[in-house]
Amino acid sequence: xxxxxxxxxxxxxxxxxxxxxxxxxxxxxxxxxxxxxxxxxxxxxxxxxxxxxxxxxxxxxxxxxxxxxxxxxxxxxxxxxxxxxxxxxxxxxxxxxxxxxxxxxxxxxxxxxxxxxxxxxxxxxxxxxxxxxxxxxxxxxxxxxxxxxxxxxxxxxxxxxxxxxxxxxxxxxxxxxxxxxxxxxxxxxxxxxxxxxxxxxxxxxxxxxxxxxxxxxxxxxxxxxxxxxxxxxxxxxxxxxxxxxxxxxxxxxxxxxxxxxxxxxxxxxxxxxxxxxxxxxxxxxxxxxxxxxxxxxxxxxxxxxxxxxxxxxxxxxxxxxxxxxxxxxxxxxxxxxxxxxxx
Ligand code: SF4
Ligand code: SF4
Numbered sequence: 156x157x158x159x160x161x162x163x164x165x166x167x168x169x170x171x172x173x174x175x176x177x178x179x180x181x182x183x184x185x186x187x188x189x190x191x192x193x194x195x196x197x198x199x200x201x202x203x204x205x206x207x208x209x210x211x212x213x214x215x216x217x218x219x220x221x222x223x224x225x226x227x228x229x230x231x232x233x234x235x236x237x238x239x240x241x242x243x244x245x246x247x248x249x250x251x252x253x254x255x256x257x258x259x260x261x262x263x264x265x266x267x268x269x270x271x272x273x274x275x276x277x278x279x280x281x282x283x284x285x286x287x288x289x290x291x292x293x294x295x296x297x298x299x300x301x302x303x304x305x306x307x308x309x310x311x312x313x314x315x316x317x318x319x320x321x322x323x324x325x326x327x328x329x330x331x332x333x334x335x336x337x338x339x340x341x342x343x344x345x346x347x348x349x350x351x352x353x354x355x356x357x358x359x360x361x362x363x364x365x366x367x368x369x370x371x372x373x374x375x376x377x378x379x380x381x382x383x384x385x386x387x388x389x390x391x392x393x394x395x396x397x398x399x400x401x402x403x404x405x406x407x408x409x410x411x412x413x414x415x416x417x418x419x420x421x422x423x424x425x426x427x428x429x430x431x432x433x434x435x436x437x438x439x440x441x442x443x444x445x446x447x448x449x450x451x452x453x454x455x456x457x458x459x460x461x462x463x464x465x466x467x468x469x470x471x472x473x474x475x476x477x478x479x480x481x482x483x484x485x486x487x488x489x490x491x492x493x494x495x496x497x498x
Contacts, residue, residue, distance in 0.1 A: 156321055156322065156323055157321075157322040157328060158319070158320065158321060158322075158339070158340035158344075158345070159320040159322065159331060159335075159337035159338065159339060159340055160314075160317045160318065160319055160320060160337060160338055160339075160340050160341075160344050161311070161317060161318040161320055161335050161336070161337050162316070162317050162336070163316050163317055163318065165335065165336045166318060167198060168336075169334055169335040169336075170198055170201065170247070171198050172334040173245055173247070173283075173330070173334060174195060174196065174197065174198060174201075176334070177243070177244060177245045177281070178194065178242060178243065178244035178245065179194065179195045179196075179244070179245045179247060180192050180193065180194055180195065180216060180244055180245065180246050180247065181193075181195040181200075181201045181203070181245075181246075181247040181248050182201065182202055182203055182205050182247075182248045183195065183200050183201065183202060184202045184205070189210055190202060190205040191210070191211075192213045192215075192216065192246065192249070195247075201247070201248070203247075203248040203285055203287070204287075205248075205287055210398050210474060210477075210478065211397065211398060212253060212256065212398065212399070212400035212472075212474065213246060213249050213253050213256075213257070213400070214253075214256060214257060214260060214400050214401075216244075216246060216276065216280060217257065217260065217273055217276045217277050217280065218260060218264075218273055218403065218405075218424075220423065220424045221421060221422075221423050222272060222421065222422050222423075223238045223419050223420070223421045224237070224238060224272060224407070224419075224420050224421065224422055225237050225238060225419065225420050226238060226417065226418070226419045227417065227418055227419070227420075228416060228417045229415075229416050229417070230416065237271065238272075238419075239271055239272055239275050240272075241272075241275040241276040241278075241279045242279060243279045243280075243281065244279065244280060244281070245280075245281045245282075245283060246280055246281070246282050246283065247283045247285070248283070248284075248285045248287075249282060249283075249284055249285070249307075250284065250285065250286060250287040251284065251286065251295070251300065251301055251302050251303040252293070252295040252298075252300045252301065252400070252470040252471060252472045253400050253470070253472065254282065254284050254303040254306045254307050255295075255300040255303055255306065255470045256300075256400030256401050256470045256472070257277070257282070257306055257400070258303075258305065258306040259401045259460075259464075259466060259468060259470070260273070260400075260401065260403060261277060261306070262464050262466070263403050264277075264403070266463070266464070281308050281326060281327070281330070282306065282307040282308050282309075283307065283308060283309045283310070283311065283327075284303055284307040284309070284310040284311070285310070285311045285312075285313075286311075286312050286313065286355060288358060289301070289358055289359050289360070289473075290473055290477070291360050291361060291473075292361055292473030292476040292477055292484075292486070293359060293360075293361060293471060293472060293473040294359065294361040294362055294363050294471040294473060294486045295359065295470055295471035295472060295473075296356055296359035296362065296471070297359075297361075297362045297363045297364075297365055297471060298363075298365065298467055298469060298470055298471035300470040300471055301355075301356065301359060301471075302352070305323060307321075307323055307327075308322070308323060308324045308326050308327030308330070309321070309322055309323070309327040309330065309331060310323070312348060312351060312352075313351075314344075314347045314348065314351055315347070317344070319340060319344060319347065319348045319351070320335075320337060320340075361473065361486050362486075363471070363486045363489040363490055364489065364490055364493045365457070365467075365489060367493070368457055368458070368489060368492060368493070369457075369458055369461055371492050371493060371496045372453070372454065372457065372458055372492060374496045375492050375495055375496055376450070378495070379446070381491075381495055382446040382447070382449065382450050383446050385446070385449060385483070385488055385491065386445045386446040386448075386449040386450075386483070388481035388482065388483065389428070389445045389448075389449060389481050389483055390480065390481055391428055391429050391430050391445050391448070392428070392429070392480070393426030393428045393429045394475075394478040394479060394480070395428060395452070395475035395478060395479055395483070395485075396424070396425075396426035396427060396428055396452075396475075397424060397426065397478075398474040398475060398477075398478045399469075399472075399474060399475055400470060400472060400474070401456075401468045401469060401470060402424075402426075402427075404424070404425040404426065404427055404432075405422040405423060405424055405425050406422065406423050406424075406425040407420055407421070407422050408420070408421045408422070408423055427442075427448060427451060427452055427455070428445075428448050428449070428452060430443065430445075430448075432448070433448075449483070453485070453488065453489075455468055456468045456469040456485070457469060457489070469485065471486075473486070
């Protein structure tokens with residue numbers, strides 16, 4: 156890791172140069188409370204002071220909601236052609252918990268199989284991170300994801316009159332050397348950065364008692380009354396999955412041309428919270444009840460990937476809490492599990 160500082164007076168020139176040289180994706184205000192990561196053509200469109208989470212998360216750049224995977228033709232033999240679309244682009248202003256969300260997806264899409272579509276996009280995505288203020292529903296401090304130590308090329312932290320820059324890759328260093336007027340970080344800059352981080356961590360208002368959840372979950376697993384109470388108001392709408400930076404379930408859809416000789420396969424985001432998720436041929440549904448679906452979602456988020464990767468599949472961003480019309484709150488539910496097993 157290299158540590159540099161950029162004077163605030165040089166920040167705009169740095170960003171303008173990146174906008175003119177690269178496909179540049181950054182946070183733009185969409186309405187009163189929502190920002191989205193969209194292509195930016197002029198620095199005036201960029202708004203890195205977003206506090207509310209962006210919906211949908213930046214994962215859409217790596218794992219789009221709809222993505223054609225292959226086309227095929229059936230002739231004397233079957234020809235299958237992969238469709239892999241990726242371009243070099245900059246993702247600017249993404250915060251620490253979303254970078255950690257992408258890091259989690261990196262593991263998912265490279266562990267049991269190598270997902271070429273995902274990886275080709277990830278390799279070409281230049282990630283420039285930036286701290287943002289946590290919302291009142293953000294519990295990433297408890298999940299250990301409020302700080303990104305990798306998964307980015309460059310990370311900017313705004314101090315009083317300068318940006319403290321962490322450079323994690325050779326590609327990031329090339330960009331900084333070419334487009335930013337930086338100097339080496341001094342001991343004074345490191346002290347300023349430490350002070351910033353201490354204050355930043357005090358801004359997280361929501362916390363969860365995640366310690367021992369791994370075992371507590373087993374104690375509560377068969378308590379039907381508990382899960383019925385937690386899931387009582389769930390509409391099974393699936394919004395919590397769609398806004399989540401770490402959810403990765405997808406469905407494959409076949410589109411066949413009328414000639415029945417050619418077609419394509421497209422993947423689309425799926426949701427474990429909708430009732431059709433567990434439906435299989437023959438009409439059997441493995442998870443017909445909403446309480447079982449919610450229980451399974453919490454197992455997947457907070458336990459399964461501890462076994463698999465030693466990581467939670469939840470970065471504590473709080474998006475699902477904000478998106479849920481039924482006010483189902485994963486943070487409160489984690490704490491309820493603790494309370495329930497402690498009585
Ligand atoms: S928990 Fe909330 S967002 Fe998720 S499916 Fe149920 S109602 Fe929808
Ligand atoms: S489960 Fe909720 S809080 Fe956790 S990462 Fe997904 S959207 Fe964020």
